[in-house]
Each structure stands twice: as C-alpha cells, then as structure tokens.
Amino acid sequence: MVHRLTILTLLVVVAMLVTTACSDSPATGPSTENPDEEQTENQTASVERGDPDKDDDQTANEPPVGEDGPPDRADQVLIDAAFVKEYLKRGDTTEKVQQLLGHDYIKVQSALDGRNMWRYDFPAYPGYHFEAVGNMDDVDVEGLRTGKMRMQLFISWDEQDQVYDYSVFYRDEDGSVKGYYRLSTGEEKVDVLTPPAGNVATSREWIEVELNEESLEVLQEEVDQGHKPGNLDPEHVAYEFINREGVIEELNRPLDSSVAKGDEESVVTLTVENGKTIFIKLIQPVKKGTGGIWAVKEYRIMH
Secondary structure, eight states: OHHHHHHHHHHHHHHHHHHHHHHHSOOOSOOOSOHHHHHHHHHHHHHHHTOTTSOOHHHHTOOSSOTTSSOSSGGGSOOOHHHHHHHOOTTOBHHHHHHHHOSOOEEEEOTTTOOEEEEEEEESSTTOOOOOGGGBOOOOHHHHHHTSEEEEEEEEEOTTSBEEEEEEEEEOTTSOEEEEEEOTTSOEEEEEEEOOTTOTTSBOOOEEOOOOHHHHHHHHHHHHTTOOGGGGOHHHHHHHHHHHHOTTTTSOOEEEEEEEEOSSOEEEEEEETTSOEEEEEEEOSSOOSTTOOOEEEEEEEEO
C-alpha cells in the first residue's frame, strides 16, 4: 500500500513540472497580435535584400536616357541622327564616345585634311556591309538612298584624341539623302546629297551623259603620268563639266557645294542663288580607287 502511494505521488509531481515548463516556453507559431505590421516588415526586408522574386516596377520601367545625360550603354536606345546631334559633343574623349556609341567602328582617314576618323555604320538590312575604297571617308550614298544603310557617322579627332568635328548621313522621311555637319567652329550645316524619292513635281528627270570609253582611257593614262590631277577630284570634274558643256546656263553661280563619295559613285550637290539645286553623279569608268579618274554619268536639276 505504501509503495503504491509513493508511485502515485511521483506521477503527480512529474505532471506538475511538465505543466510549468510548457507555460514558461515562448510560442513558436506566428504572432496574432498585429499580423499587418509583421507582413510590412517582411516586405521591407525583401526589398532591401534585392529579392529576385520581387518585381521592382520602378527599376524595370526606368527610361534609358536619364535626366542629366545620355544612357550608360549604347544598346539602350535606337541611335539616330537626332540622338547624335543631342549627345555627341566637340571635345568628347574616345572613351566617352565608345560609351555613347559602342565599339563597332571602322578607322578611316579624312580626304580633306588627313585627320584620323571613326566611321560608325548603322545598316538597315542584316548582313549589309559597306567597304570604302582606300580606307577613306567615303559615304555610302547608294546604300542610304536605297534604304540598305540607315545612317553613317564620321567622327574626326584632334591631337588630344578628342572630337574635332563630325558628320551624319541619313535618309530623310522624303527619301532624300542628307548630311548634317557639326564643324570644328561649332557651326552646323545641312546638305542635300540626293533629291527626294519620286519628286517628279519639283524636279526634272536624270539626264544621262554619253561617255567615250576610248577618250577616258587616254585621260587615265595621262593622269597616271602625273598630268591633269584635277580629274581625281569629283568636285573639280563636276565644275569643269558644267563650265564646258553649258548645260545649266540658266543657273547663277553656286552658293554652296558638297561631295558625297561612295564605293561605286560620287554625288556633287550644288546650291545656287535662284533656289535650285544641281545633283551631279560621277563614276570611275577606268580604274577604281584613289588613282582612278572621275567622269560625269548624269545630272539632275531640282527646283
């Protein structure tokens, strides 16, 4: 009997001890005192850690161009003439230009003053490639006119490897090919290299010029021997053609001129006092490259 009472007493004491331990231990389940506050704290912690599952709409929709300047990477926006005019500045370093426009450029040389240049091509057709003759600063006039080349940018560098001047060539909305120039003086200039596409209401058809192959071969030989070097300059040949043939007697003397040298042809554009523009196409009929003579293929007068 005594033995049974002792066992019963021990069981009661153990039960009391277990009950006391359970009441003193902290709760392991979620608190129900303020669930909204706990949820807010968890969301804040998620954002601070950069939780990959957290969709940060502000970062995803951030515009590529910041309020204080151009984008950090060249692939963030579509680079067009307006973009270049706004962000490319005289005095920019090579590093800044590479950050703005990327590293996909070709080193060429200016035919005007021999300066080192970078040429950026922006083709419209995948796989389209333009190769200039003699690694000079030739413009892909034909590619721009046909829409194969969307834009070309030429950057000239000074002795400190800073932007000296630049020019942008592009196909305008009316189908004309235009050149925008930011000169070393800070001046801006725009030239029309080819007339608007299909603009028959305000311009005449191209007038072809008959070429004598035998005479051109003789002329090429003379130039190769060091005579008549002006025939290597398309602008000189265009002026000489106008004065010799008298095909535009009704026009006054040119106020301005520009030359766009391409791989297969060059276009000389003359602006005159009475509001007309003359477009003269020239080709190298005998020999291609820097030593080849130029000859007028056709011309057109735009009112």
